[in-house]
Structures are given as structure tokens and as C-alpha cells.
Amino acid sequence: xxxxxxxxxxxLGRPEPWFATALRVLVHAVTAGVVAFPLTVESGVAAAMIxxxxxxxxxxxxxxxxxxxxxxxxxxxxxxxAVLAVRWLLVDxxxxxxxxxxxxxxAAGDAAVFGLxxxxxxxxxxxxxxxxxxxxxxxxxxxxxxxxTLLVAHRNGAIHRPYExxxxxxxxxxxPALAVLLVGAGGAxxxxxxxxxxxxxxxxxxxxxxxxxxxxxxxxxxxxxxLPTPPSTGGALGLQDDDRSASQRGGGGGGGGQGDGSGQRSxxxxxxxxxxxxxxxxxxxxxxxxxxxxxxxxxxxxRQNAFSQYNGHQLVAATRAATDVDVHNVFPTxxxxxxxxxxxxxxxxxxxxxxxxxxxxxxAPLGLEAPERFVPATxxxxxxxxxxxxxxxxxxxxxxxxxxxxxxxDPSWDDATxxxxxxxxxxxxxxxxxQRIVAxxxxxxxxxxxxxxxxxxxxxxxxxxxxLRSRHASATDPTASFLFGDLTGYCVHFSHAAVYLMRAVGxxxxxxxxxxxxxxxxxxxxxxxLRNSDQHAWxxxxxxxxxxxxxxxxxETVLTPGGDPPDPSLLxxxxxxxxxxxxxxxxxxxxxxxxxxxxxxxFALGFGALGLVGLALLLGYFLKFLRLLGASAPxxxxxxxxxxxxxxxxxxxxxxxxxxxxRRLARExxxxxxxxxTNKHLGAAFGEHRGPDVLTAMLRDYARLRxxxxxxxxxxxxxxxxxxxxxxxxxx
Numbered sequence: 127x128x129x130x131x132x133x134x135x136x137x138l139g140r141p142e143p144w145f146a147t148a149l150r151v152l153v154h155a156v157t158a159g160v161v162a163f164p165l166t167v168e169s170g171v172a173a174a175m176i177x178x179x180x181x182x183x184x185x186x187x188x189x190x191x192x193x194x195x196x197x198x199x200x201x202x203x204x205x206x207x208a209v210l211a212v213r214w215l216l217v218d219x220x221x222x223x224x225x226x227x228x229x230x231x232x233a234a235g236d237a238a239v240f241g242l243x244x245x246x247x248x249x250x251x252x253x254x255x256x257x258x259x260x261x262x263x264x265x266x267x268x269x270x271x272x273x274x275t276l277l278v279a280h281r282n283g284a285i286h287r288p289y290e291x292x293x294x295x296x297x298x299x300x301x302p303a304l305a306v307l308l309v310g311a312g313g314a315x316x317x318x319x320x321x322x323x324x325x326x327x328x329x330x331x332x333x334x335x336x337x338x339x340x341x342x343x344x345x346x347x348x349x350x351x352x353l354p355t356p357p358s359t360g361g362a363l364g365l366q367d368d369d370r371s372a373s374q375r376g377g378g379g380g381g382g383g384q385g386d387g388s389g390q391r392s393x394x395x396x397x398x399x400x401x402x403x404x405x406x407x408x409x410x411x412x413x414x415x416x417x418x419x420x421x422x423x424x425x426x427x428x429r430q431n432a433f434s435q436y437n438g439h440q441l442v443a444a445t446r447a448a449t450d451v452d453v454h455n456v457f458p459t460x461x462x463x464x465x466x467x468x469x470x471x472x473x474x475x476x477x478x479x480x481x482x483x484x485x486x487x488x489x490a491p492l493g494l495e496a497p498e499r500f501v502p503a504t505x506x507x508x509x510x511x512x513x514x515x516x517x518x519x520x521x522x523x524x525x526x527x528x529x530x531x532x533x534x535x536d537p538s539w540d541d542a543t544x545x546x547x548x549x550x551x552x553x554x555x556x557x558x559x560x561q562r563i564v565a566x567x568x569x570x571x572x573x574x575x576x577x578x579x580x581x582x583x584x585x586x587x588x589x590x591x592x593x594l595r596s597r598h599a600s601a602t603d604p605t606a607s608f609l610f611g612d613l614t615g616y617c618v619h620f621s622h623a624a625v626y627l628m629r630a631v632g633x634x635x636x637x638x639x640x641x642x643x644x645x646x647x648x649x650x651x652x653x654x655x656l657r658n659s660d661q662h663a664w665x666x667x668x669x670x671x672x673x674x675x676x677x678x679x680x681x682e683t684v685l686t687p688g689g690d691p692p693d694p695s696l697l698x699x700x701x702x703x704x705x706x707x708x709x710x711x712x713x714x715x716x717x718x719x720x721x722x723x724x725x726x727x728x729f730a731l732g733f734g735a736l737g738l739v740g741l742a743l744l745l746g747y748f749l750k751f752l753r754l755l756g757a758s759a760p761x762x763x764x765x766x767x768x769x770x771x772x773x774x775x776x777x778x779x780x781x782x783x784x785x786x787x788x789r790r791l792a793r794e795x796x797x798x799x800x801x802x803x804t805n806k807h808l809g810a811a812f813g814e815h816r817g818p819d820v821l822t823a824m825l826r827d828y829a830r831l832r833x834x835x836x837x838x839x840x841x842x843x844x845x846x847x848x849x850x851x852x853x854x855x856x857x858x
Contacts, residue, residue: 147186148749150252154178158244166236173241181248183755188249189256190758202250209242363396363618363639363661365430366410366488395442396433396618396639396663398604402594404659407689410488410641411656412700414481419494422525426643427664427676428482428656430492431455434636436549440605441622441637449546450636452674455490458502458515468498469673474524483511483704486658492640493517496673506706514704522675526580533670534575535634547634547668550626553606560630575633579667579677582627586620586679589613593685616686617663620679624665628677638666638676647691653701655692746851753854760810763824767803767831768857773847774839777856784808796838799830 158178162171188198217235226234254261413428421427432453433441444450451466469475480494481503491500499518505511535544550556563585564578571577591614598615601607605622608615621637628635642662648654664678753769771777776795778787785808788801806824835844847853 147183148752151179151182151748151752154182154244154248154252158240158248162240162244166240167233169233170236170240173237174244177241177244178248181245182252183752184245185249185252185256188253195254195257198250198253202246205246206243209239209246212242213239363663364394364489365492365639365661366486395437395440396622396637398440398599398618400595400597400599402616404594404686406658407692408486408658409655409692409696409700410486410658410660411482411484411492412653412697412704413494413656414483414653414701414704416479416481417477419476419478419521421495421645422522423676423678424645425678426641426645426654427495427638427662427678428492428641428643429453429495429497429638430488430490430640432636432638432666432674434547436551438551439603441625444546446542446546448543452496454497454500457491457513458500460502462499462501464499465497469496469520470671471520472671474522474529474672475520476523478519478521480517480519481514481704482517483514483700485511485700487512491515491517494519494521495676496520496522504706507703510700510703520673522672524672526576526677529669529672529675530571530574530576532576532672534579534632535668535670537670544634547636548629548632550629551603551606553603555606555610556626557630559609560627563627564631576667576669578631579628579633579635579665582624582631583665583677583679585627586613586624587681590615590620590623590679590681591683591685592616592620592681595686614685620681621663621665624677624679628665628667634668635677636666636674637663638674639663642678644691649691649694649697651694651697651701653697653704655697655700657692659689743851750851750854758821758825760807760820760824763821763828764803764807765857767800767828769854770832770835771797771800772857773850773853774835774844775847776839797831797834799827799834803827803831 155175155178158174159171162174166174193201213235216238217231251261251264254264431443432450433443434450435442435444435446452468454463454465456463471477475496477498478494482492483505491497493500494517497517497519501516501518503514503516505514535547539547560582563581564572567577567581591612593614594616596608596612596615596619598604598607598611598619605619605626608619609623609626625635625637640662641656641660642664643654643656643660664676666674667677669675750769754766768778771791776791778784782790784804785801788804791797791800803824806820806827810820
């Protein structure tokens, strides 16, 4: 018994409507072009689109064949190997490159791979989904994956990529984010086209209109509310508004204010996490340097907050008056804001002015090391930057060895303030370990506070292991669990341990938080990028006459390595946006004559109209030949015959029945084959005659119809009908 051919495409074996087929072909062609766009040249993209469109049409015949699904997949796999073999013949076999040249051979190889590959993939996927509608999810996944691959380089705030989309916009001074949003909307629209399954053209158009309306609403809302902020780690440092507040964390004293000018900070304590989320390379801010400055330790520290008050569990933001008065937590909006206390400018410090452009919603302003004044500034790109302000800082210029003879602490502090910066947990192990550390110092250096602080940081650097995964968060004292346990943790553990040990030997210290960026990341630029992965916590020591100085710990054993340096082109782009400059010349241009503007507008409208006309012609031809080469079903064959008659100017009159039309053709035009073709079509439509025998007979009648048209209609008339792209519109 022979295998029964599978039913044509469409639910319940009914033929798929022509507009659904057209949508499928369009979706496959666009998806193939999107996938090929970043991988090959223009000829390869065009070949991929043509191959995918042809594969979508060829799948109709494969789906109706007697091949089973495993056989279709296997043949597709063999065909892909054949495609690779063709590329080898075109590129690696010396005969073809010798004829076409290396560049020509590569172009031919790309066109073959992407064209034939698109043909094979599209044929297999479309045939699978035609046989089993559930396989349509594979087509949808391919569409979504293709658009996602095109835009994946834009993730994590890399707004300058993909270069093919971003470069033209950047060259004209525009933000490429809108183009990326439009591409994403296009991807969603293509997926919507793919999933349209209505058999009614009107319903499909209605659903498509709803999808387009939703996409326009999303784009319009984005334009009004601004671009989304780069993703945050949602981490333990409390630098951004999306980090958890103190009330959500639990524990700890401290004020925990909301930055309302009361002196309380919006995040009052740090988190100890067992699995700290690794920071993303998304940019949080770009800092422009107005003065040339090189940090003595090789790192820029942009401080946002400080934690000095011990609450019996950990260090939290100070609530006691006259402590940490150099920390400012209010953004400048309408006027400049001075920091309550700043270190003196002298031999050890200099002034540096910077501009900070925030891309993320941080909970407080940040400044280079020791800010003294925050000044509001005009935001040149509100769609990109959340806020922009200038910072006057008093930054350190001396190395640590130049500070060794200076005592720690401020002579003007009272006993309560000094005790605030020296308070440690009651656990005696802190003092015992701190004494062991300083006991190894030379006798002449042991009394020096700066040397003691350096000894602590050196001990932790040598014995500690940096890892974002640890097991100390559940301990009553997480710092003790870290310090007297496996010494494995991240910056919050190291900074707390360093501060406790420094305080245990009489050195006033606290924890600072913000961003730490290597000077090498400037890469010769006058700006630097602060990324989400640069968030950091570090110990600080108050040195008399100098102020708070960073004494950071650099663990020699690192289990969680750092990421790659920032992309210099992204840094340059964001810096130009923050400056309000454009990559091209911004010099004012004289007004252009109205006649020139009118002429250019006329050209633009003319070319636009020609483009629309050309697009309409192409679409007309595409739909016309799609109908002429449609499915072998009774309705499709009958419609094909009507289209052939329409090209010759012979159409059914309004109100004329199919039977009357067939009789008129036999009487007036000597076309007798239309009568049996009409009868078989009506019989199949009403369920009287179905099966392969009916299809064979109808195809035979259709072939006789074409012979009769060639005999009775002049050749020039048939040629004109073939050239008319819209001859099928009046078919009924």
C-alpha cells in the first residue's frame, strides 16, 4: 500500500491563504537578512534573503510529500554538509580563486553558504511547522534569536554597538539607542507576523494593527520617560536607588535617611553576602577631568558614602554629630552645595575639578576622593544621562612613605569623636591579631600610625583570598568569621577587617564606598568610565593635616578575576555626549536659501514616491506569481485559472455565477475547458468530489485552458497581461 501524501499546509488540511504564505516568505527573508547582516557582506545578505524566501516556498512541496519528519531533518543535515562542500570548492579549491581572484572567491563563497544555507534551513523549518503546528515555535525562536544576535553587542550599556547601526548615527551626533529600540520593535513585529494564523485577511490585518499600535505605544512611552538605566548588581554597597534599603535588609542602627538634607544617608549599612552578584560592565557614570591628575596609588577612588559607627554587629553610617562631616549626600540641583568639612590644600593635596555624568540612579553624589563642592550643570543629553554635575575635589598627591611621620587622627577631635573612630568588637581576637601584625615591624617604625595601617593592609593582602562566594553572612559577626576563618571574601569583608585591626592598634579608621578605577582604564583620555563592576568598599585612615586617606587592600590570591578594561570607543562616545559635543563640526552654519531647501525637499519627496511605487510594483509581482505558483488544491487551481483569464482581460462580471461565466467563455471565446474545471471546483468545495484524482483532473483541465488561451488570445495581449503586476486584483 503506497504512502498517502500529506495534506496541504493550513489547519485541518485546508490550503494556507495566499496572504499567510506571503507573510511566511517575508518573515523568513527578513530573518535570514538579520542573521546574515553582522556575518557577511551585502551580497551574502541578499543571497540569504533570497534563499530563505525560496526555501519558504519550497517547503510547501516538501510538506505535501510522503517524506516523514525524521527524513526531512536528515536530508536537511546532509544538505548543509553539501553547502559547506560548495563553499570549499569556491574558496579553498585553487581553480575558482584563480579565476575570480581571492576577493571574488570569498564573495562567491559567502553568497553560496548564506544563500543555500538559508534555502535549506528555511525549507526544513517551514516544512516541520507545516506538518506539525507546534514546530512553529522553532521558527519564532529563530526570528527572536536572529534579532537578539544582532543587538547582543548593545547589552550592558555598550550604546556604540553594533557598529553597523551605531556608527552612522554617532557620526551625525545622534544617540543610537533609538535605532536599537526600533530594531527590537521590528523583531517583535516579525514574530507577530509569523504567529498570525487567522484565515481571514481582515482579522490578520486587525491583529497586525494591534501589534503595531502596541509597539508604537512602547516607543512613545520610552521617548517620554527616557531610556532604561543600565542594570545594577543589586549588590551590597547601597550605591544605587535599586539596591535594598536598610529596612529591607534588617539589622543595624544608623539613621537610614533618604537624602533629604538632614545629614542622613539613603543607605545606612553594608551587606555581607555569601554569593555576591558579580558586577556587570554596564556604565554607571562617565567622569570628565578638567585638570591633569595622576593618583599616587594608581587607582582613582570616587567616594559616595562612609561607614564609621559600630552598632554591635558591623559598621554603619554615622548618626552622631561631628562625625563623617566630609560625606555629602544631597545632589546639587538649583545651587552649588559645599561639603561641611574638607582637608586643607597644601603640600600633600591639590585641587582637581571634574564633571560627573550619571547614567544610573545613584542614591547620593560621588566625587574624586575628597570632594569640597558640588555644582549643578546643564545636562546636554537628558535621554542618556540621569543627572550631571561638577565636583571640586582636594585630592592626594603624596605617596604613603611621605605620610609616615604624620600621626593619625585630628587634634581637634574630642574624646568621644576619637573613640567613635576607634571602637571595635569586644572579641579579644581582633586586638591579639593586630598586636601580632605590628609586632613584626622594625622597632623604629612600630610607633608610626601610617606604618601600622600599612602593615594591616599588607597582612590581609598576603593572607586573604578575594572571592565573591563565601560562607560568613549567617555568623553573628561576619567579619570575625572571615578574619579568623578561611579569610575568603570580597571588599566588604576586607574593608571591615582592616578597619577593626587598625582601630585595635589605635589608628582611627572607617570604611568608604564608591567606585575604584585603575588609572590605566583612562587609556590616555581626559575622561574615565565608572562601571557597575567598579563598585568597591575600602578602608580609610585619618592622617593629621591630610584628612581621610585610602589604605586599600589588594589580595594577592584572587578566585574571582576582574573583567576586561572598558571599550575606548564607548568611553569616547559617552565623554562626547557628556561634553555636549558632536563628533562632526558643530560650528554654526549660515541659513540656507529657501529655494535650495525646496529643491532638496522636492528631490526627497520625488525619490520617496518613486521608492513607494517601486515597492508597490515588487509587492504586486510577488503576490501575482505566488498565486500563479500556489498550492495544488481545488480552490487554488481554480483561482489560478481565473488569474490566467484576468491577464488576458477576461473576467467574471459582477453578479455572474461561476457556471454562467464558464458557459460564456465557451460561447464567446471558445474556451471549453473552464466548464469542467468549474464543476470540479464546486464539487470539491461542497464536499462531493475530493482526493488526488480530482486534483489530477483539475490540473489537466487547467493545462488545456492555457492551451486554449494561447490559441484564442493574441501573444501581445498575453504578454501585457503578464507584465501587469496587478492583474490579479479584480479576479473573482
